[in-house]
Amino acid sequence: MINQTIYDILSRKSTRSFDKSRSVELEDLEAIVRCAYAAPSGMNIQPWHFTVVQDKEILYSLYTAVQEIQGRGPEYCFYNADTLIITSTAADAKFGIADCACAIENMFIAANSLGIASVWINQLSDLSTNRKFAPLMEKLDIPKTDVIRGCCALGYASDSSDSEPTQKNSEVVSWFLK
Numbered sequence: 001m002i003n004q005t006i007y008d009i010l011s012r013k014s015t016r017s018f019d020k021s022r023s024v025e026l027e028d029l030e031a032i033v034r035c036a037y038a039a040p041s042g043m044n045i046q047p048w049h050f051t052v053v054q055d056k057e058i059l060y061s062l063y064t065a066v067q068e069i070q071g072r073g074p075e076y077c078f079y080n081a082d083t084l085i086i087t088s089t090a091a092d093a094k095f096g097i098a099d100c101a102c103a104i105e106n107m108f109i110a111a112n113s114l115g116i117a118s119v120w121i122n123q124l125s126d127l128s129t130n131r132k133f134a135p136l137m138e139k140l141d142i143p144k145t146d147v148i149r150g151c152c153a154l155g156y157a158s159d160s161s162d163s164e165p166t167q168k169n170s171e172v173v174s175w176f177l178k
């Protein structure tokens with residue numbers, strides 16, 4: 001049984017080559033972020049904060065921070081994604097990682113349903129406790145007690161992006177049916 005929602009879930013894939021010339025419209029970003037905070041969260045604490053960055057100068061500061069602090073090459077640029085949505089929670093949020101993962105997956109599926117490509121960016125999660133990264137966290141108004149849990153990069157896939165579906169292992173399910 002395949003309906004539109006199932007199709008949107010099954011056809012989602014990570015994109016690692018974005019079209020630099022196309023930007024995601026605000027209306028679409030608003031719908032995608034709404035799907036983020038509609039996600040389930042442990043005990044309905046909704047511990048998250050979402051920081052939507054489309055400003056090219058700030059994106060540049062973010063990926064050059066990854067280049068410098070993590071020793072990545074100058075080619076590192078979030079695959080030229082148009083927009084980065086940073087998820088964060090207080091460092092001691094009990095279900096912070098799981099809650100943000102639910103929110104990020106909701107964003108991926110919503111984006112796919114709108115023809116917008118996406119990929120998880122994990123590099124900022126490792127940086128969010130690094131002293132050198134603190135000024136950028138502050139500039140982005142990310143709450144001082146927060147750590148980054150993961151980022152959702154969005155944009156339109158470039159012509160050269162891999163269009164093959166990612167192979168999935170279906171032998172991971174045990175069934176005990178009546």
Ligand SMILES: Cc1cc2nc3c(=O)[nH]c(=O)nc-3n(C[C@H](O)[C@H](O)[C@H](O)COP(=O)(O)O)c2cc1C
Nearest residue numbers: 012013014015016119120121122123150165166167
């Ligand atoms: C927790 C997590 C962290 C990830 N971090 C990155 C990342 O930093 N960069 C990247 O290109 N992809 C990242 N990915 C995407 C995975 O590599 C991708 O989901 C996987 O290869 C399966 O491909 P698919 O998304 O097309 O199904 C991450 C995914 C998850 C769930």
